[in-house]
Amino acid sequence: xxxxxxxxxxxxxxxxxxxxxxxxxxxxxxxxxxxxxxxxxxxxxxxxxxxxxxxxxxxxxxxxxxxxxxxxxxxxxxxxxxxxxxxxxxxxx
Amino acid sequence: xxxxxxxxxxxxxxxxxxxxxxxxxxxxxxxxxxxxxxxxxxxxxxxxxxxxxxxxxxxxxxxxxxxxxxxxxxxxxxxxxxxxxxxxxxxxxxxxxxxxxxxxxxxxxxxxxxxxxxxxxxxxxxxxxxxxxxxxxxxxxxxxxxxxxxxxxxxxxxxxxxxxxxxxxxxxxxxxxxxxxxxxxxxxxxxxxxxxxxxxxxxxxxxxx
Numbered sequence: 001x002x003x004x005x006x007x008x009x010x011x012x013x014x015x016x017x018x019x020x021x022x023x024x025x026x027x028x029x030x031x032x033x034x035x036x037x038x039x040x041x042x043x044x045x046x047x048x049x050x051x052x053x054x055x056x057x058x059x060x061x062x063x064x065x066x067x068x069x070x071x072x073x074x075x076x077x078x079x080x081x082x083x084x085x086x087x088x089x090x091x092x093x
Numbered sequence: 094x095x096x097x098x099x100x101x102x103x104x105x106x107x108x109x110x111x112x113x114x115x116x117x118x119x120x121x122x123x124x125x126x127x128x129x130x131x132x133x134x135x136x137x138x139x140x141x142x143x144x145x146x147x148x149x150x151x152x153x154x155x156x157x158x159x160x161x162x163x164x165x166x167x168x169x170x171x172x173x174x175x176x177x178x179x180x181x182x183x184x185x186x187x188x189x190x191x192x193x194x195x196x197x198x199x200x201x202x203x204x205x206x207x208x209x210x211x212x213x214x215x216x217x218x219x220x221x222x223x224x225x226x227x228x229x230x231x232x233x234x235x236x237x238x239x240x241x242x243x244x245x246x247x248x249x250x251x252x253x254x255x256x257x258x259x260x261x262x263x264x265x266x267x268x269x270x271x272x273x274x275x276x277x278x279x280x281x282x283x284x285x286x287x288x289x290x291x292x293x294x295x296x297x298x299x300x301x302x
Contacts, residue, residue: 003178011171015164022160025301037297044293052174052286054115054279062115069123073130080134084141092142 010051017044114276118283125249129291132242136298139238143231150232151299153218154239158209159300162202163292169198170289173257173282180275185264188271188278192261195285199254206247210240239299246295249288256281 001009021040024033050056055063104110140147176191210219217224219240220233260281263269269277 004175007171007174007178011167014167018160018163018167021297021301022156025156025297034302037301038294041294041297045290048170048286048290048293052170052289053283054177058115059112062112062119065116065119065123069119069126072123073126076127076130076134077137080138084138 007051010047014044014047017047111276111279114280115283118280122283122287125287129242129245132238132245133294133298136238136242139234140302143234146229146231147235148302150228150235151302153213153216153228153232154300155209155212156300158205158212159296162205162209163296165198165202165205166289166292169195169202170286172198173285177275177279177282180271180278183272183275185267185271189261189264192257192264192278196254196257196261199250199257199285202250203247203254206243242295242299246288246291249291253285253288257285 017040021037024036024040027033029036049066053066055066058066100107100110104113172191172194176188176195179187179191213219213236214223217227218236220226220236226233226236260269260278264271271278
């Protein structure tokens with residue numbers, strides 16, 4: 001497969017994922033709605049980063065630098081949510 | 094591929110130079126990730142505190158305009174990556190065409206976004222300006238988040254369009270030598286795709302959940 005074909009294919013998959021995420025948002029799945037929608041967003045982000053941002057052709061050091069950004073983001077969310085998700089019910093009132 | 098004109102000090106070979114450019118771009122993108130990450134964190138906390146009112150506020154957004162805009166941005170990412178392919182092949186004409194297409198599609202996104210803002214203004218959903226805000230205080234806070242995060246994203250996209258046009262103009266005037274300088278188009282593309290990725294998350298977080 002030529003690179004051009006690959007990019008067009010990735011683009012079509014991305015559009016398919018977009019259609020899926022809109023479809024999912026119309027279903028009443030309770031707590032699974034955010035889980036599914038965010039998983040689809042993560043899958044789309046991976047495809048863009050891996051193929052369009054050339055991480056698949058990049059050296060290990062470059063991949064590590066890209067991953068480091070994610071690590072800091074994970075720290076922000078883990079430490080932040082460790083507080084907000086563990087508060088007892090009705091703490092505000 | 095490895096002509097002397099492509100190489101700048103302190104690098105000893107083109108591959109090393111390209112790797113350094115990508116590394117620098119990723120550092121910049123990690124920096125941007127923290128900027129948008131803080132906003133996403135704030136919105137997450139807000140959803141934890143006001144789960145129901147936030148969901149109710151989110152239903153006032155125009156889901157289909159946002160969805161169409163996602164498709165628009167994904168399309169612009171395709172044309173951008175095709176510009177990079179053309180640049181690597183040394184095809185200046187196709188590179189310029191693809192860059193112009195990318196900028197035009199980016200402008201379509203901004204136009205749709207502007208139309209959406211206009212609709213929200215008319216509905217009174219823009220806090221602080223226009224008609225009185227029709228919903229409760231916590232919903233107003235959600236709309237503050239919505240305008241700040243999409244506004245910041247739109248500024249990034251507008252800067253991206255400017256940069257794409259700048260490079261297209263330089264190529265058109267023969268001021269940039271391809272494929273020797275294709276790494277610059279690649280860096281431009283990485284920024285563009287990052288702005289796309291931010292929207293890929295903003296869309297479900299604001300509109301769909």
